[in-house]
Amino acid sequence: MTSLLNEQQTSFIPEEFSPIRWSQSALELLDQRKLPAQTEWLRFNTAPDVAKAIHDMVVRGAPAIGITAAYGVALSAIEHQQALGRGDTTAINQDIEQLAESRPTAINLMWALNQMKTILAAQPNAQVIPTLVAEAIKIHQQDIEFCHSIGRHGASLIEPQSTVYTHCNAGALATGGHGTALGVIRTAFSQNKIAQVFAGETRPWLQGARLTSWELQQAGIPTRLVTEGAAGHTLKNNEVQWVIVGADRIAADGSVANKVGTYNLAILARHHHCKVMVAAPSSTFDLTIHSGEDIPIEQRAEEEVTQLQGIQIAPEGISALNPSFDVTPPELIDAIVTEQGIIEQPDAEKIRRHFQR
CATH class of the missing domain: 3.40.50.10470 (Translation initiation factor eif-2b; domain 2)
Structure with missing residues (x-):
């Protein structure tokens, strides 16, 4: 767990029903492959695992895929924070590429990844981690608001x-x-x-x-x-x-x-x-x-x-x-x-x- 994150500030579990939760520097996804017979939440700590979850349809639907990918970038930054501290974003960019390839038709995926890449490029050091987490949460919250407007x-x-x-x-x-x-x-x-x-x-x-x-x-x-x-x-x-x-x-x-x-x-x-x-x-x-x-x-x-x-x-x-x-x-x-x-x-x-x- 990174010392750069205050869990009380960055954990996000929506007040209304959502298949996505961010908690304790990890991503939790409702496994939609098992519904309606079974309700099971899976926990993810790395971006490659998130990419596989998207590809395997643990989570699906264009907006949900975009939100999930944004959290995946935040997980990548947390995992590779030592390299990030040296200004090395190579591993994170590789994770972003893997996330981008997980479901190529859903444009929300690339939209969310581009949002995260812009933030990373502007501040390629370990101090960017809380900003990346906050941006993923913002994308999540904004999507809920947009759905109500729609x-x-x-x-x-x-x-x-x-x-x-x-x-x-x-x-x-x-x-x-x-x-x-x-x-x-x-x-x-x-x-x-x-x-x-x-x-x-x-x-x-x-x-x-x-x-x-x-x-x-x-x-x-x-x-x-x-x-x-x-x-x-x-x-x-x-x-x-x-x-x-x-x-x-x-x-x-x-x-x-x-x-x-x-x-x-x-x-x-x-x-x-x-x-x-x-x-x-x-x-x-x-x-x-x-x-x-x-x-x-x-x-x-x-x-x-x-x-x-x-x-x-x-x-x-x-x-x-x-x-x-x-x-x-x-x-x-x-x-x-x-x-x-x-x-x-x-x-x-x-x-x-x-x-x-």
Whole structure:
């Protein structure tokens, strides 16, 4: 434990539910792979272990990944403080590179790492450690505040007694707390606007089945779980007003990379006259990328498709395609909601104006 840190000042456990806690110079993550059957918190003391936790989906969701990576940089500085005292940041920069490679599509990851790198570059000595910890905590706290703002803006678009459909998990588990897509749903439900939520199961990790349904059930929000193949049937035979999802990266033209299956839903929603809302903080935008064609799509292990919890469900030797994300073009999106407000019928010019406020 470093003498540069006052634990009473730097430990941070959010007042509301969050899958991330900073305590006693260590990072604690709720192991989301084991939900809903088991609630287990894992403790991390090194950045490489944090990077592995991100890659292995102990923590997931773009905002939560960014927060976790920021804490990972703080852990690296603590671990390598003797070298840092000599002005040597080599080991920390190597840890930052490893964190950056853990989930390449989620732009919040790079945004948070860049925040931490700027601080480190300005003060490359051991005295920077408390500042790095404070910045990680600030990123965490700010994300919770942003989620509440997103919730309020998104809820303003929803009419009373609405039925909505959500995909993957963009709730408190995917953020610092409250959630983006589920933040909108939570806020709208508190305003008596939500009558029913349909939650897509989200193969192959089943985040919708395991995580979103659990979160909504905990909040007392009426929820029905839907298989991926039943999405079209559900939209056709139920009056669903909104499909509400999160995002992992948004290009300058409004193209949205999100959990694979989002593109399918957007096409189905357009056919069935259902609106599509994307809820995400400003840090999810990558304005250096002009269109969705330039967004890197993470390809994950084939075993995630051919196996279920380690049990082979497909023929031995069969090949599988396992993209973790797909890209929805802006013409299929009715609104992008950030902490700053609402971008209706998004395009490059509207997004540019949104960030010039």
